[in-house]
Amino acid sequence: KFQSLGGRRSLFEYCLDSYHVMKYITGKLGFDKFLQKELRQAVKAYDYERVELLLDTVESYLEQEEHLERLSEVRAYLTRNWCWIRPLKDRNLPVSDGVGVCESGHRFYTNRMKKQGRNWTRQGAENMATLLVSIRNGEFERLYRATVSEPVFSEEIAMSASKALKVMKHKEHTIPQATIPVYGPKSSAMGRLSSLF
Incomplete structure (x- = not known):
């Protein structure tokens, strides 16, 4: 395996x-x-x-x-x-320690791949694992830039969502006031509802 x-x-x-x-x-x-x-x-x-x-x-x-x-x-x-x-x-290996990588390093992958009951096709899981490995190894930016002919995002428009929301102007909302009209006796359903308020 x-x-x-x-x-x-x-x-x-x-x-x-x-x-x-x-x-x-x-x-x-x-x-x-x-x-x-x-x-x-x-x-x-x-x-x-x-x-x-x-x-x-x-x-x-x-x-x-x-x-x-x-x-x-x-x-x-x-x-x-x-x-x-x-x-x-x-052992005759180029590394002498590092078992901790197996113990704690997997969380980076499992948190993205397994949380919230996620399901993957084989191809989707392989693609996501490849993406995570490239991020973890610090190669994502280089690999991404090498495969995309033109950058999708320019540096000028890179900003956080919270910063963008602060810049936006919002209209103030007013809540309309209303009353329940009673056109019948207090013993009717509308009369009882009105008396509750």
Whole structure:
């Protein structure tokens, strides 16, 4: 799925951030605080031999079936995702950090694409995403100017809506006064309405 989303990029790196890995370990191994602490340190150090040693040792003395099952889930999770847990600084990449981009940077896109129950066609979503990426990368103005032969807006007419409204002259409105005429008895519907006012 990530490869299909990569688009024109020839390389992508999937990275599980430390917060979620540690949260998973803490949630599953709440029954053994010492194991939690040691395993978290081993994962932070990216030491798989130490992780295996800890898991094997604890598995040898656990007796409760529920605890053994949780330990097995942690082992499977770490084994399955070990290559994605490797810190960016330990990978042969031109960047050494930046997982926060995945965590907080997406809000710029999701706030525009998902809020208020918006629906998109595939082409519309791709167009909007391309537009947002160019704005985010600071390339929109250059790309826009390169594709439009004549500027649509000149600098002279660029002004805020509030400034334009202040310049406009408005006529004062008057509210006409009215009365409800009563051409019948006070017991009629119009008579009762008139007495209310």
